[in-house]
Amino acid sequence: MKNRIRVLRAEREMTQEELAELVGVTRNTIISMEKNKYCPSLKLAYRIAHIFSVGIDDVFTYEEEIDGPSGDDE
Amino acid sequence: MKRLTYLTCSLVVASMVAAMVGWSMAAGNFLVPVIAIPLGVIVVLACRAHVDIVIADEREKRIRSKAALRTLEVVIIGGAIAAVILYSFVTSIPLTPIITGKIFLNADGTQSMTIAEYKSGSVPGPETLVRSTTIQDLNAMNETEAVAYCTYVREGFSGNENRGLAGMTIACGLFAMLAIFGAFYLYYERTY
Numbered sequence: 001m002k003n004r005i006r007v008l009r010a011e012r013e014m015t016q017e018e019l020a021e022l023v024g025v026t027r028n029t030i031i032s033m034e035k036n037k038y039c040p041s042l043k044l045a046y047r048i049a050h051i052f053s054v055g056i057d058d059v060f061t062y063e064e065e066i067d068g069p070s071g072d073d074e
Numbered sequence: 075m076k077r078l079t080y081l082t083c084s085l086v087v088a089s090m091v092a093a094m095v096g097w098s099m100a101a102g103n104f105l106v107p108v109i110a111i112p113l114g115v116i117v118v119l120a121c122r123a124h125v126d127i128v129i130a131d132e133r134e135k136r137i138r139s140k141a142a143l144r145t146l147e148v149v150i151i152g153g154a155i156a157a158v159i160l161y162s163f164v165t166s167i168p169l170t171p172i173i174t175g176k177i178f179l180n181a182d183g184t185q186s187m188t189i190a191e192y193k194s195g196s197v198p199g200p201e202t203l204v205r206s207t208t209i210q211d212l213n214a215m216n217e218t219e220a221v222a223y224c225t226y227v228r229e230g231f232s233g234n235e236n237r238g239l240a241g242m243t244i245a246c247g248l249f250a251m252l253a254i255f256g257a258f259y260l261y262y263e264r265t266y
Binding site: 021025029032 | 127132
């Protein structure tokens with residue numbers, strides 16, 4: 001799962017700490033998501049999209065080659 | 075409250091509760107743990123409520139869940155192997171020590187017996203001898219010799235018996251852990 005969190009955050013001049021506080025997660029989670037290492041839950045994904053006032057598709061992009069057919073991040 | 079302050083506070087409370095419980099057990103006062111443990115939990119929970127940053131989010135919970143599952147897998151597999159190896163000391167003949175008893179006829183007509191313990195899996199001989207004792211007169215065995223005779227065989231096997239006991243304890247622990255895991259699995263399967 002790829003995402004544009006870093007770009008959207010930069011456009012709004014928002015720090016990782018601020019975004020983390022707004023969505024109710026730790027800064028480490030934001031860092032992991034920006035590095036495409038952590039795939040967030042649907043709830044968190046919607047919350048992030050809501051903070052940026054965009055659709056969820058504008059933030060996250062599903063890629064079959066990366067995520068696998070089951071979507072398992074094992 | 076910062077995260078570090080919360081962790082320090084939790085550590086101090088846990089240490090105090092452990093010290094109080096330890097002291098009360100030594101003193102034979104069983105009322106102190108009943109009060110100290112819930113009080114400690116309340117203090118830690120109150121501190122947790124005042125932490126101004128997110129302590130555990132969904133990523134943290136997922137990491138903990140995976141780490142717990144991996145730990146369980148490693149402990150179950152490693153523990154099962156350890157339990158089988160340890161218990162095999164009790165049932166395996168080559169692993170048990172060799173204990174022999176030889177009766178000799180003395181010059182005065184009395185009989186003496188020498189009990190000897192040799193290393194497990196070895197051929198009995200002077201170089202494999204662990205220890206030995208001699209009862210001078212079998213028919214006039216005194217109390218000390220009788221006790222030595224009784225305890226000799228028991229002590230010879232005690233190492234293997236202890237290993238077997240450790241193996242059984244590990245096996246029971248693993249069984250209990252699996253049972254608890256199964257119970258939680260069924261609970262969460264119904265919840266989600």
